[in-house]
Amino acid sequence: MINLELLLYAFMALLSISSVIAVYLAIFEKKLVRAVVFSAIQSTLYAILYYLLMAPDIALVYIPVSVGLYPAVILILIRKTEGEEKV
Amino acid sequence: MNRDVIGLIVLLALIIGFSLLLSIAGKYYIPNPESRKPTEIFGGNNQLAYLYLKYTYYPNDTSRTVLSPEAVTAIVWDFRGLDTLFETTVFYLAIIGALALGRGLIKIEKPVGEHGLSIIVKTVTRLTSVLIVTVAASIALHGHLTPGGGFQGGSAAAVAPLLILIIFSIYYFLEKGISKTLMLIIRSIGLIVIGLVAISCFIIGVIQGSEAFVFQNQRKIVGVYGEHSIEVSLPSHIAGELISGTLWFFNIAEFFAVMAGFTIVFMLLFVPEKAFREGGGK
DSSP: OOOHHHHHHHHHHHHHHHHHHHHHHHHHOSBHHHHHHHHHHHHHHHHHHHHHTTOHHHHHHHIIIIIIIHHHHHHHHHHHSOSBOOO | OHHHHHHHHHHHHHHHHHHHHHTTHHHHOSOOGGGGSOOSGGGSSOOHHHHHHHHSSOTTOTTTOOOOSOHHHHIIIIITHHHHHHHHHHHHHHHHHHHHHTTTOOOOOOOSSOOSSOHHHHHHHHHHHHHHHHHHHHHHHTTTTSSOOHHHHHHHHTHHHHHHHHHHOHHHHHHTTOOHHHHHHHHHHHHHHHHHHHTHHHHHHHHHTSOOOTTOOSOEEESTTSOEEEOOOOOSEETTEEOTTHHHHHHHHHHHHHHHHHHHHHHHHHSOHHHHHHHTTO
């Protein structure tokens, strides 16, 4: 009854929902380094999603920029300020 | 207050997403393959997606094709090439902004002592950075054959300088002679090559005394009934290897330009703030 295509789309839906959870955690995290890690998790899930949606070109540019370069730049900037968010 | 609103939105998205998954996702939101097939409007075979996919590699009619099996690169650098050219310009404007922020920086003095992380990390980085650059070069050089291209390869290659900057510290770069100026020169050469390739067919046309377009790749047929032929085109093969005319040159130039541009920004971020303060007024 369950065919492979439907399973693939269910997996994609799960990935998107997990990315929403990661975004929630990234916004509500007080420690900035942890927030960056959650943001990187969201980017990783998006990279898998792009690949499954048959956009390998976007996945290839998304992996270095969003999983590698962007968290690294944010971490460097956090090192120059304070590690905790004050409201 | 703001935080509560964002939390509410995220929670709502969660609930709606779960309900979508449970109820209607399988029935309605599967992309329809029929949308790519040609319709009979305007005499058939004229949907834009269909035409792009059909003519991306179509050696029988060289006046419409790009001769590249990779449809995305063909669209990015040929069918919609002008868009990408201006997008590239936007990226370089961002780099110029970063350079303007880092102006007044004259000299970085190396403090005494060992810099960077431990010897284990350094050894691993020595191996992996070579691998990263190799994979990135492969992505860029095969951009017209497989998924990838200049920007993808360039941003993948920019991970290697970032790793070296973190693990070996910026003084390693300065000792090896990799400075901001060198990266700026590479970036400018890449940008100039992109500009020259974009007008290469036009220049050939001017020299030969025939008509040609800016941003042209293969020969074109224009006119309402296709009566007017423009024969200027760049070679699609070099020594039997498919290079798809301008696409290969665009990819290589974009690769170097993007890699150098990212490296400039990282080098500026890694400069110690003391150097900025001391060099600022001079």
